[in-house]
Amino acid sequence: MAVTQIWLSLKLMEQVDGAITTLFGTGAAACFVLGLVVFRQEQRDLLLNPMKNMQKEVHTDQMAKQGKGVGFGIGMWILTILISSIFF
DSSP states (O other), X not given: OOHHHHHHHHHHHXXXXXXXXXXXXXXXXXXXXXXXHHHHHHHHHTOOOTTTTOOOOOOHHHHHHTTTTXXXXXXXXXXXXXXXXXXX
């Protein structure tokens, strides 16, 4: 499970759980949380990649371009997490 998914589920679970409890009661809220856990487990277990065994040809110039901008992307991701934690 990705860090972003964990962070979002922790931030949003309390709000969603409270709304479902208010609308349908505690039993429905418990079923909702259990359904989310089961769905995530199934999503992880049933990821099928039909192109897993396919061999790809990668050129050296493409290999040299890989990794450029990764630091910037990670920095933007961390900045987004921090800003949304402060404001939301």
